[in-house]
Amino acid sequence: MATILDVAKKAGVSQGTVSNVLNGKGNVSSEKIRAVEEAARELGYTINERAKMLRKGSGNVICVILPTIEFKQYRELYNSIKFCAEQKGVFTELLISNDNAETEIELVQHAQSIMALGVVTISCLKKHENPYQTANLKKVCFVERKPLFASDYYGFNYTKAGSDMAEMILNKQYRDVIVVTGRESFSNESEYLQGFKKVMNQENEYFCNVEYISTDLFRISNSMLHVISQGRKIDSIVVSNAGYAERIIELVKTFIPDHKIDVYSMAQITSLPDHEFISYELNYSRLGKEIAEKLIDTDEETFVDEQHIFENDGIRKWGDEKPKKDTSKTINVLALDGPEAVIIQNLARLYTNHTGINVKVAIFSYEDIYTQFLNAEVLDLYDVIRIDVNWLSWFAGRLLMPLEEIDADITAVFEEYIPALLDKYAYIRGKVYALPITPSVQLLFYRKDLFENTGIKRLYQEKYKEELKIPDSFEKYNQIAEFFTNLDSAEYNVKYGAGVTLGNFGVAASEFLARFFSYKEHLYDENGKIIINNEYGKKAMQELIDGYKNSSGKESRWWTTTAKEFSDGQTAMMITFSNFASEILGVQSKIADKVGCAMVPGGNPIYGGGSLGISKNSKHKKEAMEFIKWLTREPVSSAMAALGSVSPCRKTYDRYDIIRSFPWLELSKECFQLSRTKRTRDEGSSFDEKKFVNIVGAAVKETVMEISDIDVALERAQMLIDMEFNNESE
Known part of the structure; x- marks a missing residue:
């Protein structure tokens, strides 16, 4: 086994230099760093982290x-x-x-x-x-x-868990029930039994035979085999531990496969329905x-x-307990192309299984969906409409039904949502027009392996006389992008410093606005007029052009494309919305375990994503309401996040399995509160986002393609903005 001395000899440096390089310390030149890393790789030397920890004495x-x-x-x-x-x-x-x-x-x-x-x-x-x-x-x-x-x-709260599960057993009117727990000497088991028996003793008005079995890790299979082999007509088995439940189900399948037994068990939270047993869920992640x-x-x-003592999640309903077979009604959903649309399509099958109501999802591109919105104003094509959050104010009154007019208690569902979402994704001019489905924000994604590489950090230090850090301004962002673009790609496998999405006017405008909002919280001046032809607009446009010079130059039409290109591993950084970021981890990704995320430069991220509303022309408004409530709440919202989308619900962000897979979700939750971006002084006022981004996006494209310089492009854009938007405020 190679030692630190072997590495030092091969690299031609001292042991101290090797130690500094491998531990990321000391003032070591990039040449020596490269020599040490190459020697360590050739010799197969790795740091023994445990030994290093013990040497520190703590x-x-x-x-x-x-x-x-x-x-x-x-x-x-x-x-x-x-x-x-x-x-x-x-x-x-x-x-x-x-x-x-x-x-x-x-x-x-x-x-x-x-x-x-x-x-x-x-x-x-x-x-x-x-x-x-x-x-x-x-x-x-x-x-x-x-x-x-x-x-x-x-x-x-194990006592409550026992009480809740006893209530379920009584409601189902089972006749022969087995209750399986671990050792009663353990407090959680004794508390669970106490709660279960109390309800049974007080409310068991009809004859329900209950047998209690206390067992342990090693006796569970033997104990249950003895019970199920007696030939009894057991209706239900209630278990205090999911591990026990799994073993019991194996025994039932093996020895009495024709005997249907409903199994209930306390268990960890799951992202999708558990078809083996009915779970009483507890959030072990949190x-x-x-x-x-x-x-x-x-x-x-x-x-x-x-x-x-943590709150029990309990039985989370994925639908009605008794699935309906009537499939005479169909809900039509209009959705924007993206990861969420495919997920909604598949989850809708669960809804159909439980309710009998068919759900059809029509998916359109960003360019085509606007036309469908206009058609939906006069036609009854769709019942549910997924609408971009920035289009909500413009289309709410024209296209959607106020949800309070369908369900007077609709605000009760808001308890599950992240509070910062409501003003942006639900309320328009004091009325609830929609429920949040895919709230997202722009985030900075970067290659951790590049930013943490000792050799790269040293090269950056030598060139700019400062430490390589995640950029907190677009000036630094472009400096770092230029550095990576000019880096030796053969050694570090990176060609481009940044990914930029400019394929259509909408995404091009978002790239500009991300930079604009890093300088100014909103678009309007003291008179309430939208102004982009100012010092902030000029800085933002110049920074966008500089960033584009250090990108691949490809015409990425949508955020999904940019995320997929980033996953190829040749780009150091990109900015995209969190609801499209799962594309970075696709099956072809070369950087799935190397992705870091951070706040966008300037610390004022644009929020995006969308909400679900109900068309005012829908013929199935009540059914549509039940569907959007089902889709935007637990447990379905967490299932969407686990499958690669995002969630409006607070509980999703306590799930280790989801956050581990998509670590940017925690940061995105914080960003909803931090985002201060506003188009107009009155955020709920009617604002034609489509028209606005077409004007701004056209100015961006003209500048990038060198048809116009910055001053001319912004002056022309400002003239159009004055005509379309600012005259209304005079």
Whole structure:
């Protein structure tokens, strides 16, 4: 095995230089960095992170002690902790106790020996003595099972879970029910049973036979095989643990395949319906995230034992419990081409299965959908219309039905949404015209492997006498883009500094406005007139031209195309809307694990995406209302995000599995509140976005194609804006 000395000899430098290069420290020239990296690659040398951590004399590891990793909810917990920790530069180590107290104590000693930063444990200890305290582990979080001593505890409302599941069993009027739990000595199991039995004892007015089985990791299969082999007509099995439920279902399929048994179980949240059993969902993702944040962000001196009881998500309905078979009605949906349209098409099948109502989705390009909007003003072609947020004010009164006139309680659904969305995506002039479906913002996407490369960072430092950082202004953005465009592409596999979308007037205008809003929060002056022919407009146009010079120069007509080109790995940065970013991770992507995201330069991102409204000419307004409520709320909204779109619902952003796959979603949620971009003084006023972006986009295209210079193009655009928009305010 190669050593640091071997690398130093091969590279012709000192051991100290090798150490500085591999650890990203010290003032080392780009030539020496390149020599060390090449030598390390040839020798197969890698840094032993654990050894490096121990040499420092302080732990940077969270130890996670679980009974087993076989159960999905425990994997969800661990992966959530791991993901959050990695974001903060902390390692995790998975340790399995098999619910054996002696093994757990040995694992505690291991955590002590590596000076763990903290410990997370689903403990099986039954004594009042605290071995974690004896081992001088100051930051320990106990999960699910409360120990017999004072502790920092994280769990759910298990008593309520038991009560809720008993209510469901009684409502279904099952006759023979088996209730399976883990050891009653564990607090979560005893609380669950307490809640279940209380409801059964009080409300079981008809004869329902209930048998209670307490088991564990190793006896579950044997215990249940004995029960199901008796030939009983069991209606339902209620389980306190998804891992147990999975094993029970395997036994039922194997030994009594013709006997239908409904299985209910507590489980982690899923992105799509679970067809194996009926899930009573608990958010282990959020649990893991908050545990990791407390362990990492809290000092030993300020770490306080607390009780953290998280809300149960419970049974999340994907549709009516009894699917309807009447398919006489059809809802027609008008949608914009993009990832979300395909996802809506497929999720609509679930809606049809549950309601019997057919859903047809008509998908049009950006250029063609505007014509369809105009047609929909007088025709009853569509029931549901997906409308761009920036077109909403213009078309709301002309095209859509105020939702309060269909459902007087429509605002009740707003509790699920991110609060910052309502004024932008729902309300127009004081009325609710739409529900948010794909709220998005412009974000900066960049190649992490390039920005974090020691050699590249040194070359940038040598050229510009400053550190390579994520740009916070478009001036820096263009400087970095020029640097990457002129970099040796053969060595670093990058040809272009930036991706620019200028294929049609709409996207070209967005590229200009992204830069304009980095200087000014809104478009209007003190008199309320829209002004782009000013110092900010000229700066924005010049920066766009400079950025275009460091792009591929391809005519990317839509954000989807630019994202796919970025995924090819030859571009260092791009700016696009978050609802199109999933294209970066497509099956052909060469940079799926190398993508970083950040706030757009200037810190004032444009919001985009769209909402769902109901056509005033629809013949099925009530059915259309139920459909858009179903599509924009939990659990369907999280399913859309998990499939590559975005979500308006707060709970989506507590999901480790979704955020891990699409890490930019967390940032986009913050940006909705931070965005201060406004076209007009009164944001709810009627504004013809299509006409406006055509004027601005034409000016951009004229300038980029060198038909006009900046001054002439902006002067012409301003004249048209004055004629079309500013005369109205006089």
